[in-house]
Amino acid sequence: MALFGVVEILLAIILFTAIHYWKLNRNTPITKWPVVGMLPGLFYNTSNIHDYLNSKLKQCGGTFTFEGPWLANMNIVFTCDPMNVQHITSTKFENYGKGNDFREIFEVLGDGIFRSDSDIWKYNRTLLHSIFRQESFQKWLRVGEEKTFIENQKIVDEMLYSEIKSKRDIKNQNQQKPDLLSTLMNEVRDGENRIDDKFLRDTAINLLAAGRDTISSSLTWFFWLVATHPFVEAKILEEIKEKLASKEDNKKDLGVEGLSKLVYLHGALLEALRLYPPVPFEHKSPLEHDVLPSGHKVKENTMIVYSLYSVGRVEEIWGEDCLEFKPERWISKRGGTIHVPSYKFIAFNAGPRSCLGKDISFIQLKMVAVAMLLNYHVHVVEDHPIIPSVSVVLYVKDGLKVNIKKRSI
Ligand code: HEM
Structure with a gap:
């Protein structure tokens, strides 16, 4: 009689494999499975991908390597560490390009x-x-x-x-x-x-x-945040009344100079962009191998994704109330706007490839915000889900449902 039967041998293999994967997974943020790697975790959380990655990044101090299926060459370094972001976007800018995947996907951009x-x-x-x-x-x-x-x-x-x-x-x-x-x-x-x-x-x-969808995405999140924070809405209206001169028919002057006086509105827009950056993640590939400031080694052509969504929610930068919508955090004691370096407030990207339309965006956003808030009360429909979409631009997945009432102030 054989010492061990087939069943015992199979059980032993399963047990050893389970122990091996348990040890392997002790320090990984996403469970790694045989053959398919970490893909199941990502798939299972697709509908909630930004918050899911944010929680994983937080769990491992801001950077981790996602390991894809065997032989699929799908390892991705995810990061929201501002030092890594500064390194990729500025310090070692010449070494980090958009990569071939990006070029293939966005062929339409010529x-x-x-x-x-x-x-x-x-x-x-x-x-x-x-x-x-x-x-x-x-x-x-x-x-x-x-x-x-x-x-x-x-x-x-x-x-x-x-x-x-x-x-x-x-x-x-x-x-x-x-x-x-x-x-x-x-x-x-x-x-x-x-x-x-x-x-x-x-x-x-x-x-x-x-410039099209970024502006509409910013405005959607902004109006949702303002409508659900009546105290902020009241302060914006108070500021407009106080600082914008009236033209004929009591219409407010929406010139560039007037708009630049609206410091609180500017803070509210910055805050909306911090929490809901219209471009939620960026994707880069090193031309040559490198070591990121976090210590992670990246080989030539490794895919690196930095999450703009998560950089806006890093507790070490924004404090324990980082998930709250608080325009006040942008206002200095002397009543001006507090400057935050672009690798920390990353909605417009940082370094030589930062957004060329940043200034023009704030003008457009303020014009629409003032015209809307002065003339209408935006009331968000209750129980309608507000979830970020899974796409290149961060839309509200099912749109923002509101009732609009004429306002006269
Ligand atoms: C709130 C509105 C906007 C946000 C949050 C935003 C954000 C960004 C981000 C994150 C990038 C880097 C993208 C990348 O490298 O893949 C970018 C690049 C760029 N943006 Fe904007 N953008 C906005 C509005 C605009 C507008 C209105 C224009 C033009 C009219 C514009 C023109 C550009 C251009 C030309 C680049 C490419 C810069 C380069 O690669 O050197 N953006 N923007």
Whole structure:
């Protein structure tokens, strides 16, 4: 008679495997399974992914390596450590590009600023930077009819190229207006104009992608937060009444200068962007192996994801009340706005690739916020779920349901 039967041997294997995985998982934030790695944990929590990753990042001090299925080459370093963020976005900026995965997924963006790295990015950045500084650029929102935007690449291209053609026609008739495409068309670098239609198409779609959904996402979260914090709403209205001069018919002056006086409103917007950054995560890949300030080693082409959502919720930066909506945290004792370095307040990204539209965004956000709050009372419909979506832009998954009542103050 054999000393051990098949059943005993199988039980022993299962027991040893279980002990092995128990030991292996003692220090990992997400359970690692044979063959499929940590994927089940991620899948199981997809609907709640930002808060799930936030809790895991908190559990391991701000950085951990997600291990994907065997042979799938899917290891990802997740981080919300501001020192890592500063390292990737600024100190070692040249070593961290967008990576090939990003370029494949966002092919529709062509060679525009978002999808490019190195020299093509530098060219785009320098050109757009100079245009963003021109006052006339503030009229850029009138570029094209973007209602049918992005059904598919063909429709987008048709729309953009026809818009470009009509701007060129207007230019030839000497009737140009200072919108984005017309300003770009006239750009002369080193004595020559190298702006062809493909460049204009790529730039236009990149700016539409950059500036459309980010603003609408910010405003949705902002109105939800303000409507659910009546004390904040009252303070914003008080500030508008006190600081914005009235024009004829008691309408408030929404000029750039007037808007810059609204320090409390600015704090409320910063606070909404901290808690609900429209771009919830960024994705980078090192060109050469490196060691992050947290001590994590990253090989060439490792995928690194830094969570903007989590950086906004790091207790060490924002304090124990980091999950609360408190515009006051942005107001200094002297009544100004407290400056927080961009690798800590990361909603607009940090370093040389930080958002080019940051200033123009605050102008747009304030204009809409003041016009809405002065004229309407936004009342959030009770029991409607408010959950962040799982997408490149942080929408409210099922939309924000509200009742709007006219307000006269
Ligand atoms: C609240 C509104 C906005 C937020 C939170 C925001 C945030 C960001 C973030 C996180 C990035 C980095 C993206 C990446 O590298 O993958 C970025 C880049 C950029 N944003 Fe914005 N953005 C906003 C509005 C705008 C607007 C209105 C415009 C233009 C009209 C704009 C233009 C750009 C451009 C051109 C870049 C690319 C910069 C580069 O790669 O060098 N953004 N923005």
